Amino acid sequence: DAGVIQSPRHEVTEMGQEVTLRCKPISGHNSLFWYRQTMMRGLELLIYFNNNVPIDDSGMPEDRFSAKMPNASFSTLKIQPSEPRDSAVYFCASSLASNPGAVNQPQHFGDGTRLSIL
Amino acid sequence: SQKIEQNSEALNIQEGKTATLTCNYTNYSPAYLQWYRQDPGRGPVFLLLIRENEKEKRKERLKVTFDTTLKQSLFHITASQPADSATYLCALVAGYGGATNKLIFGTGTLLAVQP
Numbered sequence: 001d002a003g004v005i006q007s008p009r010h011e012v013t014e015m016g017q018e019v020t021l022r023c024k025p026i027s028g029h030n031s032l033f034w035y036r037q038t039m040m041r042g043l044e045l046l047i048y049f050n051n052n053v054p055i056d057d058s059g060m061p062e063d064r065f066s067a068k069m070p071n072a073s074f075s076t077l078k079i080q081p082s083e084p085r086d087s088a089v090y091f092c093a094s095s096l097a098s099n100p101g102a103v104n105q106p107q108h109f110g111d112g113t114r115l116s117i118l
Numbered sequence: 119s120q121k122i123e124q125n126s127e128a129l130n131i132q133e134g135k136t137a138t139l140t141c142n143y144t145n146y147s148p149a150y151l152q153w154y155r156q157d158p159g160r161g162p163v164f165l166l167l168i169r170e171n172e173k174e175k176r177k178e179r180l181k182v183t184f185d186t187t188l189k190q191s192l193f194h195i196t197a198s199q200p201a202d203s204a205t206y207l208c209a210l211v212a213g214y215g216g217a218t219n220k221l222i223f224g225t226g227t228l229l230a231v232q233p
Contacts, residue, residue, distance in 0.1 A: 004161070042225035043162070043207065056220060091161050104150040104211050107221065109161030 002026070004110035006092050012116045018080040021113045024073055025094030033107060034067055034077050035091040043091070049075065050097050082117045089114050121145065122210060122224040130230045131198055139193040139227045141208035146222075148210040151184055151191050156205045156226065165206075166193075198231045205229070 005024040013019055025032050033048040047057040052069045060067070064083070069075040079086055093107040123142045131137050141151070149170050154162035168175040168184045168191070175182045181194040195202050205228045209221040 043223040045220060045222070048220060093161070104152070104167065106152060106164035106167060107162075108164070111159070111161050 004092055004094050004108055006090075006110035006113050008113055009111065010114045010116075012118065013082060014118050015083055016081045017117075018078065019082045019086075019115060019117075021077040021090050021092075021115070023075045023077070023092030023110060025075070025092070026108055027073065029094035029096055029108070030072065031095045031097045031105070031107075032069060032075050033093040033095075034075070035093065035109075037089045037091060037112070046077070082115075084117045087115055087117050122208065122222055124206075124208060124224040125227040126225065128228040128230055130232060133199060133231055133233050135198055137195040137198045137202065137229055137231070139206050139229065141191040141193070141224055143189050143210060146189070146210055147186075150211050151182075152209045152221065153180075153182055153191075153193050154207045154209060154223075156207060162207055162223075195229075198229075200231045200233050203229055203231050 004026055007022045011019060030051050034046040035043050036046055037043045044059055046059045047067045048055055049069045052072060065079055067077045089112045091109050091112045093109040095105040095107045121144045125140055129137060150167055152167045153165045155165055156162040166175055166177055166180060166182045168182045170186050173183060179196045183192045191208055193206060205226040207223050207226040209223045
């Protein structure tokens with residue numbers, strides 16, 4: 001079975017440019033997460049969706065970041081304008097949504113997009 | 119503030135020994151705790167989940183304990199192999215009892231198993 005698919009795997013662009021990261025979750029999963037990983041701060045949750053609806057975007061650093069999930073099989077994370085401090089590895093993960101009282105579901109991660117802003 | 123701490127220094131052990139990794143947390147009352155493995159250039163991979171009312175969970179050579187009094191989880195790999203070398207992350211559910219999958223991750227511990 002295909003896992004979470006992210007594209008591109010690597011992105012190098014100049015400061016000020018728009019960057020769009022893409023994610024295809026595992027079919028049947030109804031929760032989707034965007035994370036950023038850096039050496040200094042580790043793995044940080046940016047935003048997550050349940051059934052295509054954003055539930056918690058408190059981790060989104062600022063207005064330059066936006067995320068959409070137009071349907072159950074696709075999500076984008078956009079940075080506009082990009083800055084050098086946005087350089088990091090961005091991961092998308094998906095899972096089944098938890099119901100109250102149910103076991104917390106494990107998350108399945110893609111292999112990330114390594115973003116470098118010059 | 120809420121905090122999850124893992125050994126920041128790499129753990130080096132000899133093949134065949136038991137590796138023990140620590141995850142300590144403060145200002146949380148998690149119902150569940152998860153452990154993930156991350157290899158270089160790859161995303162984290164789920165290994166084990168343990169609930170607050172479970173003291174211990176095992177899967178093959180892996181064992182996880184969860185002590186809610188000490189606010190600590192220990193992750194053990196018995197009969198370690200060089201292929202076990204990776205970064206191991208613990209993660210807590212942020213929020214108790216609700217319908218949430220939001221996880222807070224520790225910074226991870228790098229395990230190096232020497233042949």
